[in-house]
Amino acid sequence: MTDEEKFKSESRAVILKAIAHPSRIFIVDKLNEKSYCVCELADLIGIDQSTASKHLSILKKAGIIDDTKKGTTVYYSLRCKCLLDFIGCIENVIKMNIERDSKYLFTVNKV
Amino acid sequence: MTDEEKFKSESRAVILKAIAHPSRIFIVDKLNEKSYCVCELADLIGIDQSTASKHLSILKKAGIIDDTKKGTTVYYSLRCKCLLDFIGCIENVIKMNIERDSKYLFTVNKV
DNA sequence: TGCATATATGGTAAAATAGCCATAAAGCCA
DNA sequence: TGGCTTTATGGCTATTTTACCATATATGCA
Numbered sequence: 001m002t003d004e005e006k007f008k009s010e011s012r013a014v015i016l017k018a019i020a021h022p023s024r025i026f027i028v029d030k031l032n033e034k035s036y037c038v039c040e041l042a043d044l045i046g047i048d049q050s051t052a053s054k055h056l057s058i059l060k061k062a063g064i065i066d067d068t069k070k071g072t073t074v075y076y077s078l079r080c081k082c083l084l085d086f087i088g089c090i091e092n093v094i095k096m097n098i099e100r101d102s103k104y105l106f107t108v109n110k111v
Numbered sequence: 112m113t114d115e116e117k118f119k120s121e122s123r124a125v126i127l128k129a130i131a132h133p134s135r136i137f138i139v140d141k142l143n144e145k146s147y148c149v150c151e152l153a154d155l156i157g158i159d160q161s162t163a164s165k166h167l168s169i170l171k172k173a174g175i176i177d178d179t180k181k182g183t184t185v186y187y188s189l190r191c192k193c194l195l196d197f198i199g200c201i202e203n204v205i206k207m208n209i210e211r212d213s214k215y216l217f218t219v220n221k222v
Numbered sequence: 223t224g225c226a227t228a229t230a231t232g233g234t235a236a237a238a239t240a241g242c243c244a245t246a247a248a249g250c251c252a
Numbered sequence: 253t254g255g256c257t258t259t260a261t262g263g264c265t266a267t268t269t270t271a272c273c274a275t276a277t278a279t280g281c282a
């Protein structure tokens with residue numbers, strides 16, 4: 001890899017790694033509906049408030065979400081609408097995998 | 112999270128985590144042009160052959176790439192074309208981040 | 223002011239990930 | 253058959269990630 005290619009791949013990996021966690025994907029999906037504050041998300045996911053806060057700071061640092069303060073409450077919102085197509089693509093891969101796996105099962109049962 | 116939501120988020124995370132690594136993003140990007148074998152990719156990236164093989168097996172397990180054997184050589188190819196839009200979305204976030212950061216720099220310099 | 227609520231952060235232990243080396247497995251060819 | 257090439261996998265260590273607890277910070281309200 002050239003230095004430029006390396007930089008490019010690393011930049012992309014930062015964004016992807018930020019979303020690549022069950023709780024954080026869930027957050028991105030939820031924020032698509034509306035804004036949520038930290039404790040709401042922590043409750044929804046069922047994790048510690050401090051853990052939720054850290055997840056949100058990772059997403060924020062990657063530029064995926066934005067925050068707005070209202071009193072002591074911090075509301076987080078999605079920064080980029082394209083993340084929906086993004087998730088759509090992942091779903092597409094999952095569907096393909098399910099099809100492949102069921103074909104495999106069919107073959108096995110057939111024997 | 113309900114069990115269903117948990118399962119959904121975890122399934123999505125598997126796909127995302129598979130791509131969320133500099134070398135693996137590079138591979139996905141390269142495979143868009145054409146198929147490559149393991150040693151070619153290892154050379155292109157500049158990593159050990161065994162490391163490349165492990166990266167490829169992660170991508171394959173996630174259903175992102177397919178493989179075809181020709182003699183001892185194994186050619187890997189992209190399984191889902193939608194991964195391009197995927198990368199396009201990441202690039203979009205990166206662009207937004209650059210814009211944000213340059214605005215910040217501008218503000219700082221102004222003071 | 224004193225207390226409750228909301229969030230962020232440092233510490234820490236456990237788990238997951240990444241990379242290389244060594245080596246096994248499989249196929250090609252002289 | 254024997255050697256060469258290509259790929260996959262086990263072993264190992266170093267690094268990173270994750271989640272909780274404890275605690276600091278900040279805001280609102282009685």
